Amino acid sequence: MQAYEQLQYDLELKSKLPVTPDWSAAADFLMLIKEYCLNEKPVNIVECSSGLTTIILTRCCQLNECGRVYSLENGKQYQLQTLQNLKAFQLENYADTIYAPLEEVVINNLSYDWYKTDDLPNVKIDMLVIDGPPGLIQKHSRMPALPVLFEHMADISTVFLDDAARNEEKAIVDMWLGLHTGISHEYIETERGCSVLRINKT
Numbered sequence: 001m002q003a004y005e006q007l008q009y010d011l012e013l014k015s016k017l018p019v020t021p022d023w024s025a026a027a028d029f030l031m032l033i034k035e036y037c038l039n040e041k042p043v044n045i046v047e048c049s050s051g052l053t054t055i056i057l058t059r060c061c062q063l064n065e066c067g068r069v070y071s072l073e074n075g076k077q078y079q080l081q082t083l084q085n086l087k088a089f090q091l092e093n094y095a096d097t098i099y100a101p102l103e104e105v106v107i108n109n110l111s112y113d114w115y116k117t118d119d120l121p122n123v124k125i126d127m128l129v130i131d132g133p134p135g136l137i138q139k140h141s142r143m144p145a146l147p148v149l150f151e152h153m154a155d156i157s158t159v160f161l162d163d164a165a166r167n168e169e170k171a172i173v174d175m176w177l178g179l180h181t182g183i184s185h186e187y188i189e190t191e192r193g194c195s196v197l198r199i200n201k202t
């Protein structure tokens, strides 16, 4: 069985997942976040970039009978597409797909374009999934995710960073570990690499 079909089977989804080659998260990354979500039942999930990740996470919330996904998406057409896909899977009640255009944020005197967070509700984030913005936009594109959201992370929370095999993502993880205390890091060998950061603020 192909990996995406395995996910469809595991989550008892009635239709095929709308995979966009080259842009959708790889199936093994989706498997990891699915397993975590079903086991740990996070209440507030924030994701940076919408798409297949949103379908998988919302379906887990539906099966868990708890949890909500707040999905930041800078492309209006991709936000609408994700909403349409959620409706097709009858999962729209488990997510807020938030149109979040990129805006300037300055961290350690360096400027980045990152998601506008004005429409993100003030919740304690139990699980953060980072699969955007795309790396081609700028150097260290995903760097702002943790510094911007750290104060909103729950005392015990977990971050999943996709594409962690890339040198830029490795550098981003090093920067995060230098900036914040109380984080442990595990690298998982997936097709594109996954960094899991466990936060303990207690």
Ligand SMILES: C[S@@+](CC[C@H](N)C(=O)[O-])C[C@H]1O[C@@H](n2cnc3c(N)ncnc32)[C@H](O)[C@@H]1O
Binding pocket: 020, 023, 024, 025, 048, 049, 050, 051, 052, 053, 054, 073, 074, 075, 078, 131, 132, 133, 134
């Ligand atoms: C790597 S994609 C990840 C999307 C999502 N997490 C998923 O698993 O499907 C990151 C971003 O690329 C953009 N994107 C998605 N499809 C695209 C396409 N076909 N061409 C250009 N950009 C795209 C969207 O803004 C999306 O948020």
